[in-house]
Amino acid sequence: MQAPRSYRVIAIVGRPNVGKSAIFNRLAGRRISIVHDEPGVTRDRITATCKMTTSPFTVIDTGGIGSNPDDSFSNAIKQEADIAMESAELVLFVVDGIEGLTPVDQELASYLRKADKAVFLIVNKIDDKQNVGLADEFTSLGFHKTFAISAAHNSGITSLADDISSTLPDETDKFTPNNHKLKIALAGRPNVGKSSLINALLNDDRTIVSDIAGTTRDAVDVPLSHGGIDYTLIDTAGLRSRNKQNSSIEVFSGMRSKSSIRRSDICALVVDAAQGATSQDRKIANIIRDSGKPCLVIANKFDLYHPDAAKTDRLAALQDDIAEELFFIPYAPVIAASAKTGESVQRFYFAIEQIRKASWEGLNTGSLNRLLQDALLAHPPPAGKGGKRFKLLYATMARDNDKDKAIVGADFILFCNKKSLLPGSYERYLENKIREKCHYTGIPISFKYRERESRKRVRKK
Numbered sequence: 001m002q003a004p005r006s007y008r009v010i011a012i013v014g015r016p017n018v019g020k021s022a023i024f025n026r027l028a029g030r031r032i033s034i035v036h037d038e039p040g041v042t043r044d045r046i047t048a049t050c051k052m053t054t055s056p057f058t059v060i061d062t063g064g065i066g067s068n069p070d071d072s073f074s075n076a077i078k079q080e081a082d083i084a085m086e087s088a089e090l091v092l093f094v095v096d097g098i099e100g101l102t103p104v105d106q107e108l109a110s111y112l113r114k115a116d117k118a119v120f121l122i123v124n125k126i127d128d129k130q131n132v133g134l135a136d137e138f139t140s141l142g143f144h145k146t147f148a149i150s151a152a153h154n155s156g157i158t159s160l161a162d163d164i165s166s167t168l169p170d171e172t173d174k175f176t177p178n179n180h181k182l183k184i185a186l187a188g189r190p191n192v193g194k195s196s197l198i199n200a201l202l203n204d205d206r207t208i209v210s211d212i213a214g215t216t217r218d219a220v221d222v223p224l225s226h227g228g229i230d231y232t233l234i235d236t237a238g239l240r241s242r243n244k245q246n247s248s249i250e251v252f253s254g255m256r257s258k259s260s261i262r263r264s265d266i267c268a269l270v271v272d273a274a275q276g277a278t279s280q281d282r283k284i285a286n287i288i289r290d291s292g293k294p295c296l297v298i299a300n301k302f303d304l305y306h307p308d309a310a311k312t313d314r315l316a317a318l319q320d321d322i323a324e325e326l327f328f329i330p331y332a333p334v335i336a337a338s339a340k341t342g343e344s345v346q347r348f349y350f351a352i353e354q355i356r357k358a359s360w361e362g363l364n365t366g367s368l369n370r371l372l373q374d375a376l377l378a379h380p381p382p383a384g385k386g387g388k389r390f391k392l393l394y395a396t397m398a399r400d401n402d403k404d405k406a407i408v409g410a411d412f413i414l415f416c417n418k419k420s421l422l423p424g425s426y427e428r429y430l431e432n433k434i435r436e437k438c439h440y441t442g443i444p445i446s447f448k449y450r451e452r453e454s455r456k457r458v459r460k461k
Contacts, residue, residue: 008057014094019124022151024061053165097123109141121146185234185264193300196339274304277325303338355442375433390421419449
């Protein structure tokens with residue numbers, strides 16, 4: 001069984017040589033990250049547990065942003081900030097009090113302010129009281145909480161840890177599902193590399209891989225453990241269009257694949273990046289969507305997708321291609337990977353845990369109703385026949401509190417006058433407004449309607 005999902009996680013971000021690793025080591029209570037004056041020493045994300053407070057929390061040390069002058073400035077900032085914000089409940093944004101405010105600091109600050117994430121501004125290298133005033137330069141960045149510290153001299157670390165601990169939610173404050181294994185179905189056309197991906201995740205030739213389309217005939221359950229978390233991967237048979245199924249075995253394999261989608265907790269749609277999303281990919285995506293399952297898209301064979309172009313351009317173009325072809329599942333995160341080379345295969349686990357966490361986000365009734373009423377006022381529904389309009393009376397989230405479920409859907413109940421007055425386009429508008437507040441990464445949003453009963457006048461005798 002997996003350990004409970006922790007919500008007491010912080011991430012440390014900033015440009016190189018501002019003292020992120022020194023702060024990390026102080027919070028961890030031991031020297032883990034390498035500390036050196038040379039910029040860019042830390043490249044990978046490192047985690048440790050801070051036990052300085054009554055309730056421990058996890059600390060993530062990230063690589064310095066802008067350490068490579070050849071990197072795309074904005075892309076580097078966005079990538080590191082995204083990873084930090086997706087992984088953590090609180091971000092420590094570290095700056096160098098001695099060096100002062102830099103353009104990299106300003107751009108990263110701008111990006112962090114737009115995120116719905118708590119941020120502490122950490123002005124490091126304030127080694128004596130005479131330098132405390134240096135922190136004032138950074139007030140223009142607009143963050144509510146600022147800490148002037150010296151990691152080198154262990155000054156201000158204890159109070160920082162206390163503030164971090166009190167800001168983070170208690171584990172009991174957020175409802176988490178029972179720790180059952182997630183069942184993840186890999187679905188797609190034949191020969192897109194589903195079995196190869198599973199073998200790459202396992203680092204073992206567990207399933208048969210062949211260039212012959214349709215090698216996998218049955219749904220195969222594969223147990224997998226990663227990072228102390230247990231999963232079950234379901235390797236499904238490739239789904240071909242009905243007119244191309246040339247045997248009864250293939251028909252039954254397709255039926256078994258659809259059954260695997262229905263019994264899974266999350267579906268991973270595997271497409272061939274080199275070929276692009278096809279009409280059959282769209283049909284499979286529709287099956288996943290209609291099943292109401294959370295999903296992600298794995299664009300396999302990314303190594304064959306415009307291999308001579310710059311990686312950033314390739315990623316942007318692929319994202320655009322997938323978004324255009326699979327426009328009806330815009331909430332599904334896309335992973336550009338290669339089972340052959342191993343490129344970005346490990347991001348699969350990150351996406352899965354991102355979806356798991358997103359499924360247990362929720363809007364309280366008050367926030368939901370204010371959000372939807374503001375949306376209705378800003379853009380009223382169109383008038384139907386007779387000039388009548390859709391009226392929302394009340395809304396609530398149909399939260400499934402069944403702790404036996406690892407994943408729950410984002411289902412909302414709308415009490416209204418008449419559902420038929422609501423166009424499909426306006427329903428999508430309301431969905432987008434909800435996603436602006438709670439992204440629900442990988443999670444489909446559904447609306448259920450309860451029409452107000454007509455009040456019949458009763459004549460008094």
